[in-house]
Amino acid sequence: MRAYLTVFRMRMHMELQYRGAMIGGILCQMFFGIVLTALYRALYAGHPQAIPIEHVVTYVWLQQACFRMLVSSDPDLLDKIRSGNISYDMCRPVNMYWFYYMRIMAQKLMGSIMRGVPMIVVAALLPKGWGIAWPHSFAGFCAACFSLVPGLLCMCALENITMGFTMRTLDPRGIQSMLNLLMVTFSGNLLPLTLFPDSWQKVITFLPYAQLLDAPIRLYTGEYAVSEALRIIPVQLGWCFALTFLGMWLWKSNKKRMIVQGG
């Protein structure tokens, strides 16, 4: 157990070194946040929707603040798989899946805290209707924070599935761009899931991608009542188990067909 915690801590610590990337990420996500906010405001000016604009803008900012959690792969891990340095990790007395899982989690968590916290502070200072609104209720805020945990676990499991595929294809780009497309579309990063037609929402809110950030954000804005958390969190946990199980199976079957090329 110690080893997993140490690798988690070390990876967090390492992430702190990349401050240039942090500033770049913040600027980029701020830009997207402002552009999307302006876009939705223009849309609302012409054709108001059922969902209040404050909710949509808050949704956009929270999504942008957590962008790092959604689509970022640890370049070191991908490089290990490509170059074959993974063979060192394979001769350690640890469970490979969880060892990588912890690294992924550390990177996603630290990366998004470093970018997300300053962004949320800035977005909270923007004028009403442009920036983040306060949570709907304190209980809603707590429920949102709580459901962020299974959301994060789902994300790490998804990322570890990408790693598992990368071991087969050796190049992450194909699988990454495909999964990232699904990710930005169905997680609500591209277009808030709340704005999808109701008939669509019945399906997409049950997909794994909606469990990551969409569910917590809706609890935050009050779109989901706090009592609905009891319905949402089991769905999230269900996906957590399913994705983790799938990833572990993938890793295990990779072990049998493992080839370490060169030298």
Place this chain on the structure above:
Amino acid sequence: MSYIEVNGLKKTFTVRKKREKGKLLREKQTVEALKGVSFSVEKGDLVGYIGPNGAGKSTTVKILSGILTPDGGEAKVGGKVPWLDRKEYVKHIGVVFGQRSQLWWDVPIIDSFSLLKDIYRIPKTDYDNRLKELSDALQLEELMRTPLRLLSLGQRMRAELCGSLLHRPELLFLDEPTIGLDAVSKLALRDFLKWENREYGTTVMLTTHDMEDIAALCSRVMVLGHGKKLFDGKLPDLLEKFDTVRTVSVRYDSDVLRIDMPENVKCEHKGEEYILTYSPAEFPTSRLLKALQDAGNIREMTLQPENIDHLIASMYKEMDL
């Protein structure tokens, strides 16, 4: 039963060839990396494992370190099958892949070491003692706080070795540990390995292309070629088989017109120098010397030292590798 027992180990890789014109599917080709290799190694042995590129050396090491699953044959190390119970097995082995790195690129090496401490569950005092011992032997003390990326190749290799030995493995696999090192680093590394082997009885299996490594370290050498074991024994015995010719160069005071030599002695004339290649078994050295003396007044004569790399090259050639 020996410590390492390998019996008829086989491994095949499938390679897809480039699609040929006019064909719908790519053809598959299987490459037999190991075609049934068997050997055994006793505890505390220092064994060299050599062979040309692509002979299957690294594949053997990867199988024995639990990374790859073989397609056939069996292997047991200390009674355990490496690829079956990987997590349990790897606690007791250490591996150094000369071309790869196990330490974290962007963090000080001491942090990578403390991660290894937790991975192998090394008790604190034991870890401190061992780290002190290894950092003294490998001169790492001043580098501990330096991130790996700032180290030179030689420093890095020393750090890698330290990382692989922290948990006091019974068995150490070294896959080309001296690749790219300068002379001083190589000598230091060899001394260290000898010391570790002597002090703790660590069994070492070493693959290398540097024959000096083998000559300096290994009591036993195995030659692998085309996935088969071709030789297993002491290095002098191996060399004796192929070390059959001697080269002598001679300079005379004045021009010598001709040296009388039988046909089985090759005689070249380069400037002032005569270079003679002969086999002592066919033509005794004393007779050669006499013939040389008869030809004129010898000013200078050198017996060229045997070059171990040449020997190995001719051995590979003879074994058709």
